[in-house]
Amino acid sequence: AAYATVHRGIYQLSQNMTEAYEAARETAARFIGARGAEEIVFVRGATEGINLVAQSWGRAHLKAGDEIILSEMEHHSNIVPWQLLRDQIGIVIKVAPISDDGALDYEAYEALLGPGTKLVAITHMSNVLGTEVDIRRVVAAAKAVGARVLxxxxxxxPHLPLDMAALGCDFYAFSGHKLYGPTGIGVLWARYDVLESMPPYHGGGSMIEEVTFPRTTFLPPPLRFEAGTPNFVGAVGLAAAMDYVSGLGLAGIHAHEMAVLDYAEQRLRAFNSLRIHGTARPKGSIISFTMAGVHPHDIGTILDRDGIAIRAGHHCAQPLMERLGVAATARASLGLYSTQGDIDRLVAGLEKVVDIFG
Incomplete structure (x- = not known):
């Protein structure tokens, strides 16, 4: 199909693409329960969204000595941007611990909060353990000391019905490819009053009102944060993925995934040499495990020979690996398409691992 760039051309092809792009923004707003499309910023993915908040909101609202709180189970994309900001302006990073079963230690987290806390940046669901964090509890404690929450x-x-108003956070970032959509597209949601308080992150076309050499004025959010030619094809693809998932129903997807997860954990526990990391409930349909005497890369290689795809490594969460006391884990990620038959194939593959390594 033919398409043209958005927000620029007066010709029909461009107008059609602009309408499709803005319709995708409306779809994203409905999907996560935002108040309106003006709260949706299209980004390359969650990594860019978090960096945007750090460099725009962070540099505008934080100063040396201000504290932010992360957790031990954060992805590098929710650690490194804050370290960069720390090195730039002198903020202080504190880390909330987790328990041995992978749950956030809420009491320890709440003890870290104080008058110096300005932001809590935390995962909703661990990409390694599957641990689901009680965001409402995290937000309530943070708001009690006047802190924002990302x-x-x-x-x-892809697993939980979302309602931004009910969660109560200030920022929410995610990537399209986690939602069965295209790569290179994602969403940063933020409350509109917060977006209005933020300066541009990147400069260029499409985000300006008027440019002169002495001074430039900028468009209001969300376009203020979408400099250059956006990934409008990706945005439309992401909206299609959202419509697909909505059509299936997230409640039904979640119930199916939990049934497959329960079956998987039951089958894997039959291996004496296998340890599941992250057993705290509620959790998403992710299983990280190690096998005594076998490197996760070897597990992944052997399973791959049978067409079984798992992830093996530190999963962009090296501080969490240190907390778990391992260099890496093998991770099976279950989705709406996963079945008990898939788990049976995984178990058969792991039996081959045992046969090879003893």
Whole structure:
């Protein structure tokens, strides 16, 4: 199909694409329960969304000595942007611990909060353990000391129904490819009054009102944060994925995934040499495990020979690996398409691993 760039051309092809792009923004707003499309910023993915908040909101609203709180189970994309900001302006990073079963230690988290806390940046669901964080509890405690809350929602978006007003956070970021959509597209949601308080992150075309050499004025959000030619094809593809998931129903998807997860954990526990990391409930349909005497890369290689795709490594969460006391884990990620038959194939593959390594 033919298409043209958005927000520029007066010709029909461009107008049609602009309408499709803005319709995708409306779809995203409905999907996560935002108040309106003006709260949806299209980004390359959650990584860019979190960096945007750090460099725009963070540099505008934080100063040396201000504290932010992360958790031990954060993805590098919710650690490194804050370290960069720390090195730039001198903020202080504190880390909330987790328990041995992978749950956030809420009491320890709440003890870290104080008058110096300005932001809590935390995952909604661990990409390694599957642990689901009680965001409402996190937000309530943060708001009691006047702190903002950013949520990394990458893992939660394909599995849980969302309502931004009910969660109560200030920022929520996720990537399209986690939601069965295209790569290179994602969403940063933020309350509109917060977006209005933020300066541009990137400069260029499409985000300006008027440019002169002495001074430039900028468009209001969300376009203020979408400099250059956006990934409008990706945005339309993401909206199609959202419509697909909505049509199936997230409640039904979640129930199906939990049934497959329960079956998987039951089958895997039959291996004496296998340890599941992250057993705290509620959790998403992610299973990270290690096998005594076998490197996760070897597990992944052997399973791949039978057409079984798992992830093996530190999963962009090296601090969490250190907390777990391992260099890496093998991770099976279950989705709406996963079945008990898939788990049976996984178990058969792991039996081959045992046969090879003893």
């Amino acid at each position: 949520v990394d929602g990458c893992q939660a978006v």
